[in-house]
Amino acid sequence: MNLTDKTLIITGASSGIGRAAAQVFARAGARLVLGARREGVLIDIAGAITAEDGEAVALAGDVTDPDYAAALVALAETEFGGLDGAFNNAGQVGEMGPIPDMAEETWRGVIDTNLSSAFFAARAQIPALRRRGGGAMVFTSSFVGYSNGGLPGMGAYAASKAGLIGLVQSLALEHGPEGIRANALLPGGTRTPMAGDDPSGHQTIADLHPLKRLAEPEEIAAAAAFLLSDHASFVTGAPILADGGVSARLI
Numbered sequence: 001m002n003l004t005d006k007t008l009i010i011t012g013a014s015s016g017i018g019r020a021a022a023q024v025f026a027r028a029g030a031r032l033v034l035g036a037r038r039e040g041v042l043i044d045i046a047g048a049i050t051a052e053d054g055e056a057v058a059l060a061g062d063v064t065d066p067d068y069a070a071a072l073v074a075l076a077e078t079e080f081g082g083l084d085g086a087f088n089n090a091g092q093v094g095e096m097g098p099i100p101d102m103a104e105e106t107w108r109g110v111i112d113t114n115l116s117s118a119f120f121a122a123r124a125q126i127p128a129l130r131r132r133g134g135g136a137m138v139f140t141s142s143f144v145g146y147s148n149g150g151l152p153g154m155g156a157y158a159a160s161k162a163g164l165i166g167l168v169q170s171l172a173l174e175h176g177p178e179g180i181r182a183n184a185l186l187p188g189g190t191r192t193p194m195a196g197d198d199p200s201g202h203q204t205i206a207d208l209h210p211l212k213r214l215a216e217p218e219e220i221a222a223a224a225a226f227l228l229s230d231h232a233s234f235v236t237g238a239p240i241l242a243d244g245g246v247s248a249r250l251i
């Protein structure tokens with residue numbers, strides 16, 4: 001992995017995939033702006049990176065707030081002199097259940113956190129990437145919303161994650177000529193707090209995957225690092241599966 005001298009935003013950096021990405025990206029040489037709501041956790045993670053001679057700053061906030069998206073970009077520019085890319089990764093599952101029983105606030109909460117946040121992020125990040133002469137954005141989607149993995153009860157989540165694929169296609173078309181790439185990363189089941197800590201629940205999800213296990217968050221972070229690196233220089237507008245084969249089984 002080589003992210004030397006790239007300044008990158010990571011959202012959802014306080015936990016799971018985003019937290020692993022902070023470590024993987026820092027070790028690959030990136031300068032980081034870390035985002036999530038839990039300030040204390042973010043400060044600890046940034047401190048651990050700095051202690052290993054990496055560079056990271058933290059700014060807590062809510063990705064459903066467009067001003068927060070702008071503030072993360074402003075911090076990248078003031079602290080590190082510009083922005084080269086972003087791992088727009090924060091997300092939530094929301095309450096699961098069939099659509100007729102779904103509360104409107106569940107729908108709106110999931111769509112705001114997972115999809116509207118991506119719009120706010122891209123809108124804030126594109127001008128900064130343009131000032132830099134190009135860059136890359138990765139949005140964490142999911143196998144749910146693509147193959148759905150055979151998991152019912154996730155209508156709002158699936159819609160939000162499928163929406164990200166349409167968004168990156170548009171971003172790729174509109175900003176490819178400026179050297180700006182946009183991709184959706186579709187993890188399979190991954191061992192993070194979002195997947196819970198019930199071993200039988202883990203086993204059920206693992207069994208959906210041909211690899212018969214969950215991903216470790218570092219494996220998904222490695223795929224994100226590739227997409228943000230120059231090694232992925234001709235990859236844009238794509239749903240990139242890192243899903244242990246679950247979609248191959250179902251599509």
Ligand SMILES: NC(=O)c1ccc[n+]([C@@H]2O[C@H](COP(=O)([O-])OP(=O)(O)OC[C@H]3O[C@@H](n4cnc5c(N)ncnc54)[C@H](OP(=O)(O)O)[C@@H]3O)[C@@H](O)[C@H]2O)c1
Nearest residue numbers: 012014015016017036037038062063090091189190192194
């Ligand atoms: N785990 C899986 O099996 C799996 C599979 C496919 C896709 N994904 C996707 O991967 C991404 C990361 O999930 P994860 O598995 O790492 O889950 P996680 O451990 O629960 O982490 C979620 C992260 O998102 C942040 N977040 C949530 N809502 C936020 C908000 N409104 N504003 C700011 N930050 C917010 C959380 O931080 P705070 O609580 O500190 O705000 C946390 O850092 C998500 O988009 C998820 O949908 C996960």
